[in-house]
Amino acid sequence: MSIFELDERLARDSELVAVLGLCQLRLLKDGRWPWLMLVPQRNGMTEIFDLQPLDQALLTFETNMVASALKKVTGATKINVAALGNIVRQLHVHIVARFEGDSNWPGPIWGFGQAAPYEQATKQEFITQLVEALSS
């Protein structure tokens, strides 16, 4: 098995939170929404159905685990889960906490406006709470 290579843009736009069984769990560098991303550590994957069946099941499990933790930590109105990849082709799944009245609500977040930097303490507290929720 070859070493996993993360797409350069995904690497630049997000930071590593944890490594799960299949995926890297990453936080987008954009404080407008609590916005996570799962990247299966498999090279050359573009569509979810490109993955082996076991990896498809693992991705589902990890997606739902992270989505559930994100809902618990944020109290979001709705969790948005999406695999788009029109710009970056390396397979990645967005998991975003949405609230009534947030930026572009109820529209989608992708391609909307400019990223807003996180306040460092806010980001660190969010990551700590998320990792705790994932561990419980």
Added chain:
Amino acid sequence: MSIFELDERLARDSELVAVLGLCQLRLLKDGRWPWLMLVPQRNGMTEIFDLQPLDQALLTFETNMVASALKKVTGATKINVAALGNIVRQLHVHIVARFEGDSNWPGPIWGFGQAAPYEQATKQEFITQLVEALSS
């Protein structure tokens, strides 16, 4: 088990193509993109993680089966898969074929412009090809 009740807006905006093991497979009434939707036939579900584990696995299986068939039939550049639900809360998964240069490419399709009616023959041919691809 109670009878499944489809959300009124989902019913109005889409038409039934097939009933799979868990989901209704529906076609959106918008010819701008080949745009399908899976609706798990379970009442009271909002998030994917609300589903029982077996239903989560079935939804993954049906999503990937439909996405793969849609890719095969359309030759799309990229398949977009998303569970958003900011407007309609009944759990539903969008599966959309995207092409370079299509409406709002590479941005997301949701909330963009106005639906364009299908030409009847085009729609019927698409459904026929899709159902064939799902059966093979």
